[in-house]
Each structure stands twice: as C-alpha cells, then as structure tokens.
Amino acid sequence: MAWVLKKTVVLVGMMGAGKTAVGRALATMLDVPFLDSDAEIEAAANMRVGEIFARDGEVFFREKETQVIARLLQGYAGILSTGGGAFLKERNRALIHRDGVSVWLDARLPLLWRRVRHKDSRPLLRTGDPYQTLSDLYEARVPSYAKADLRVDVIPGLSIEQTAQSVLDVLSQRPDVLHQEPDE
Numbered sequence: 119m120a121w122v123l124k125k126t127v128v129l130v131g132m133m134g135a136g137k138t139a140v141g142r143a144l145a146t147m148l149d150v151p152f153l154d155s156d157a158e159i160e161a162a163a164n165m166r167v168g169e170i171f172a173r174d175g176e177v178f179f180r181e182k183e184t185q186v187i188a189r190l191l192q193g194y195a196g197i198l199s200t201g202g203g204a205f206l207k208e209r210n211r212a213l214i215h216r217d218g219v220s221v222w223l224d225a226r227l228p229l230l231w232r233r234v235r236h237k238d239s240r241p242l243l244r245t246g247d248p249y250q251t252l253s254d255l256y257e258a259r260v261p262s263y264a265k266a267d268l269r270v271d272v273i274p275g276l277s278i279e280q281t282a283q284s285v286l287d288v289l290s291q292r293p294d295v296l297h298q299e300p301d302e
Contacts, residue, residue: 119298121148123195126218127289128187130205130266132256134233135223136281141199143282148296151196155204158186167201176203184210191217202255206262215267219295221285222263225272227256268292 127144129137138154145152156167159182163170170179183204190198191213198218204210205220214220225233231252270284289296 120301121286121296122299123148123150123296125295126191126193126195126198127285127295128191128198128200128214128218128220129223129285130200130214130220131202131223131263131272132225132230132259133202133252134230135202135225135272136233136278137199137223139278140223140281140285141197143278144285145197147282147286148197151194152199153190153193153196154199155183155186155190156199156201158190159183162186180204180207184213188213202259205266206259211262211265219268219289219292220266221268221270221288222266223272223281223285224263224269227253229272229274230256 129141131137141154142152159170159179160166163182165173167179170182180203183201184207187198187200187204187210200210205214205222211220231249234252235248268288270281270288272281276284286296290298
C-alpha cells in the first residue's frame with residue numbers, strides 16, 4: 119500500500135518543537151516534497167531570517183511570510199514547516215485551513231529550552247533573559263497553536279522518526295488528507 123497525500127500538511131508550533139526535522143522525516147515517509155517557509159523567505163531575500171528582522175523588522179518579515187505560505191500552499195501536496203510565529207496570524211491560519219491541514223507539534227517548555235538555549239539563530243531570543251522570553255512566547259502562542267486542525271505531543275526521548283510516525287498516525291485518521299492505495 120502507498121500513502122496518497124491530498125492536502126499539504128503544515129507543521130506549526132514553537133521554535134525548537136522539531137517542525138523542520140520532523141517535517142523532513144515525514145516527507146520522506148510519504149515520498150512527498152518538503153518545504154520550509156523560513157528557508158523559502160531566506161532564499162528569496164538572500165538573507166537569513168535574523169538579518170531580515172534586524173534590517174526590516176518583524177512586521178515586514180511576517181508580511182513576506184504570509185505571501186510565501188500562500189504560494190507554497192498552491193503547489194503539490196507536501197509537508198510545509200512554518201516559523202514559530204506564522205500560525206499566530208489569523209490570515210495565515212485561514213489560508214492553511216482552506217488549502218491544507220495544520221498539525222501542532224506540541225512540545226513543552228523544558229524540552230523547547232533544551233533545544234534552543236545554545237542556538238544563535240533565534241532572533242526573538244536575543245534578549246537579556248532568553249529563558250523568560252521563551253516562556254513568555256510559549257504562554258502567548260499556545261492559544262493560537264491550539265486552533266490547529268490536529269495536535270501531536272512531542273515527547274522527550276522519542277526520535278525524529280518516531281515523532282514523524284506519530285504525525286503520520288494522526289493524519290491517517292483523516293481520509294480527506296491522507297489515504298492508502300494499493301501499489302501498482
């Protein structure tokens with residue numbers, strides 16, 4: 119049996135939840151394209167996200183992010199990883215809900231902190247107290263992430279592939295998104 123993906127799966131959640139790593143693994147499992155909205159923005163701007171934030175500000179970045187997400191949702195069904203702030207915007211949630219299916223990778227704060235505390239690539243954490251900033255972002259964002267179509271717990275100790283399998287298990291309960299067909 120072969121999996122057939124009918125809609126783009128959009129992974130949402132906090133920085134450090136594993137959207138890119140899990141998304142790549144899931145795309146491989148389903149043999150579909152993997153796209154990352156931040157990488158697409160960086161390629162278009164020929165700059166890193168942090169540089170865009172520094173030069174043009176977050177408002178500019180978020181507008182470009184919406185444009186990129188809308189464009190990527192119009193292509194072939196695949197797996198799309200979004201930046202941590204993308205799903206906060208009502209317009210992005212509406213686009214994703216209309217043209218894809220959102221899956222919240224729900225990782226708890228201690229795990230997120232372990233994953234991001236030594237990374238310099240997180241412009242929102244360049245503060246005097248990055249843990250408090252991450253905690254504040256987490257508390258502010260969880261209500262938006264809870265609006266996702268589907269939710270998968272990110273469990274410490276599970277491999278990337280095991281987490282991707284958890285996403286696949288949840289998606290397999292949605293025949294409007296994913297179904298199996300006999301191999302030819």
